[in-house]
Amino acid sequence: MTSSIYIDGKWRPAIDGATREIRSPADGTLVATVSDGKIADALAAISSARTSFDSGLFSSWSWKERSVLLTKIALLLERDIEIIANLESGDTGKRIIESKYDVADVSATFRHFAKLALDHHDRVLDSGLPNVTSKVTYEPIGVCSLIGPWNYPLLQISWKVAPALAAGCSFILKPSELTPSTAIHLIKLIEEAGAPAGVANLVTGSGAAFGDTLTTDPRVDFVSFTGGLPTGKRIIIKAAETVKRVALELGGKNPNIIFADADLDVAIDFAVTAAFLHSGQVCSAGTRLIVERPIHDQVVQEIVRRAKQIRLGGPADLTAETGPLISENHLKKVEEYLAKGISEGAKLLVGGTRCTTEKLSTGWYFPPTVLDDCNTSMYCVQEESFGPILTVEVFDTIDEAIKLGNDTIYGLSGAVWSRDQTKCERVSKELRHGTVWVNDYGPYKPQAEWGGFKASGNGRELGEHGLQEYLEIKHIWVNNSPTRSGWFADKN
């Protein structure tokens, strides 16, 4: 769709006419051609969102009316699940079934915020004075720049778009330049559901200068970003100039701690999924296996055996269990990361070289890879590969397990496996990560907040807090029978 920029209710091409090809990472086929927006397009989208917000048209809708809009969008997402799943798998190379799970989660996100909007109310306070009413109200924060990554393209932007609409904001959506197709479809559904022109604006484009426009313009009130740490740091610095509120969902280096008394069959099965689901391109991937010394050999041997069996393939391959990496650039980064790990002393047990069989050679495939003998001084333990690489560390005591789990600049998620409830409680309390799973790995609920401690970000998405991010708080004090204060003497 070469007119993929949506501003003030109209689809149009980039101002300079530039386009970008989207190619399947599974086999290189052309899946879409979209507008390649530039700074002028971003500025036009900001103008549209600002005019829309300042008109008060949408922000004056009642919470109930906005809740109805969100429910309509959820229904449209459910209606179009096949179309959207195909678009998502086309851009990302992930299996259709995984894209369908994602669309179901997106719809659940809209329903969650529809319910929050319906339940929303101001807080009436006891002023302590008979003639005074005092209340705290929640107003839309204004114009929002919503910037998303490529790994869960539609899901990650839905965590921003749904609360922005629930709150009554106007926004500029910028999906990843690698995976814009489902964002384009979502905007069509928002239009179909009846959002006024100018509320939802979409710019497809790439590059730091283009992105900076969305985070520096004084007409933007709030930036919500999901992506890598370097981009997140840049956004905070850029947004500081205009004192914008910024919410960041960044990377993770997530510990998966297995004690010797765990149900090992289940723990190993989940460890394999945690590390290799979506070929490791998951912010909460369990990429750090931290295992109690006596069971190290047993656990690692079994994970290696399981890793060798994982079948790779594109969306059209119904036997595939996971797909390709997103791009050639990303594949090269994963290879460099692995080489660095090995040069630091990590021991390669399985995987490690890109797939070159005839079936996989046209895509960006990298096999499940396990590095043993790792420790926290290594780059491969500290930094995200965002690929299918699992590092293994050992521990001897619960104190050591907790210390290792927290020995990272990140703090997104982690897990602990043990049959001892007291041990699990202590570890889950002391891990400094935004989500901790006990004897499980991966589930999340739209009703529960998602986000990171430390360098994994600030703010929270989903839950109730995910709506608060899009609201300004105002205290309104009304004196119904004003009299003089008498603070200063009136000598006349």
Ligand code: NAD
């Ligand atoms: P990225 O930082 O490269 O890009 C993310 C988005 O930022 C893209 O849309 C990109 O075009 C845009 N961008 C680039 N430069 C910009 C600038 N100067 N200003 C504004 N926007 C700019 O990240 P990615 O490679 O797309 O995504 C992978 C990363 O996302 C990983 O680190 C992963 O852990 C993280 N992630 C985190 C979560 C979470 O919930 N915490 C979820 C998914 C992904």
